[in-house]
Structure formats: C-alpha cells, structure tokens
Amino acid sequence: MRVLCLGVVLAFSASTALAADIKLSPADTAAAFKAAGFVKKGSRWEGCGDPGTMSYTPGAIETVRDINGDGQPEAIITEGSTYCFGHTGTGYTIVSKQAAGGWKVISGGSGIPNLLATKGVGGWPDIEIGGPGFCFPVERWNGKEYRLHRHQYEGKACRPPN
Template sequence: MRIRLALVALSMLVASPVLAQSVLTPKDRAAAFRAAGFRFAAGKWSACGDPGTPSYSPGQIETVRDLNGDGRPEAVITEGGTYCFGMTGTGYTIVSKQADGTWKNITGGTGIPNFLATKGVGGWPDIEIGGPGFCFPVERWNGKAYVLNRHQYDGKACRPQM
C-alpha cells in the first residue's frame, strides 16, 4: 500500500508542469546518466545491468526540478527490478547540474525517494526513502552527503523493526 502511494506521488510529481521546471537536452540527459553511474548499451541506460528478468526496467529520468533552490536542475534517475533492488524493486540516483555545466552524483540507493518540506544544509530537502514496511528512513543533507536523520511513517516518528 505504502509503495503504491509513493508511486502515485512520484507519478504526480513527474506529471506536474510546475515541478518539471526544466527539460534536459540530449547532451544533459546523457551527462546526468553518466554522473549517476549508468552506461548506455543496447539502446537503454543501465547501472545494475539487465539481468534478463521480467521485472527489470531500464534507467529513466523520473523528475527534473530545482530541489535546493540554486537555480540549477537536479534529476531523479530510477531503474527497476527485484534482481537488483530486492522487494522494493526500485533504485534511484539524484544528480545535480553544477555551475560549470557538469553533473554531480548527490545520493542514491534502493527505494523510492519522497522529498519532504523539511530541509538540510543549503536548502536541500529531506528525503524519505519508501519501500516495503511501515517505518521509513529519512535522510538529511549535511553539506557533504545525505545521512540518516530519523525514521518515520506518515510523518510520525517510528522505530524500524530489526
């Protein structure tokens, strides 16, 4: 249920003309994928590699928007499949266009990123990492990296079961 809600939220985010503030040129798309560690082969972008399983979906840019308010776009790149990402079935990478025009890998992992209103250093939004279960990690930007800040479910503190 929670995964489905996160996917609906992600699809609304992608479809929103207000949030899709930037359309990437083919050159920027390729640079963003490369910064995220993806390789282009057989007509698709992949970081995990297509294992030939039915659940696999190649890399795609889900969202392009300015996450931290610096006037430059960030891109959320996803890839799917249980072979690579277990029960969650999705991996993500967030890359950011730098002032010099290059792209930089900011963070990534297994799960579905949900950007929250709370913020870390430099205006970067906290990220709730959705997946199976009922208690999700929330990571906060500390100026150098996204690190675990808390766990929550529906905005309320929780303790993950071990």
C-alpha cells in the same frame, strides 16, 4: 500520494512526481545518466547490472527541477529490478548539474525517494526513502552528503523493526 504495487508502498509526493518542469537537452540527459553510472545500450540506459530478468526496467529520468534553490537543475533517475534492489524493486540516483556544467551524484540507493518540505544544509530537502514496510528512513543533507536523520511513516515518527 501512495501507491500499492506488488505489496510495496510506493511514496511519491506531489512535488516529486509532478514537478518535472525543466526539460534537459539530449547532451545533459546523457551527462546526467553517465554521472549516475548508467551506460547506454541501444535506446535505453542501464545501470545496476541486471542480467535481463523479467522485473528489469531501464533507467528513466523521473523528475528534473531545482530542488535546492541554487539555480541548477537536479535529476532523479530511477531503475527497476528485484535482482538489483531486492523487495523494494526500485533504485534511484539524484544527480545535480554543477556551475561548471558537469553533473555530480548527490544521493542514491534502493527505494523510492520522496522529497519532503523539511530541509537540511543549503536548502536541500529531506528525502523519505519509500519501500516495503511501514517505517521509512528519512535522510538529511549535512553539507557533504545525505545521512540518516530519522524514521517516519505518514509523517509520524516510528521505529524500524529489527
């Protein structure tokens, strides 16, 4: 599904937007936010350092599910701010629960993550990073980190403007 919001195309796949099928305990919720670098201020989680602009939206866990098939949940955490994330207006962090119980950052940056059916090492899905424009980067897990793999728009190869 693609949504136009303030001139920005937001891309959410059905698997990303609708598959929040795991419920985190309050302790795991807090640990996931902390691993992603967020700090609890009152009842909300803040991470990017926005000074309180009108565009700010505090951190939210958008999706919790096992995205790589290892039996441990991953959480996609988003935060909104043009101050922090420019024209995209949204940032994300993907954190993964480790077998020992802690949480680890897997990927993050500016944009809207769209988990794809194609996969990298270890069953990790490729991630299309949506934002302004019509040619989005797709990152692939190489066993250690997500790295740029290609660019695409609506599933077709493209070249980003210079």
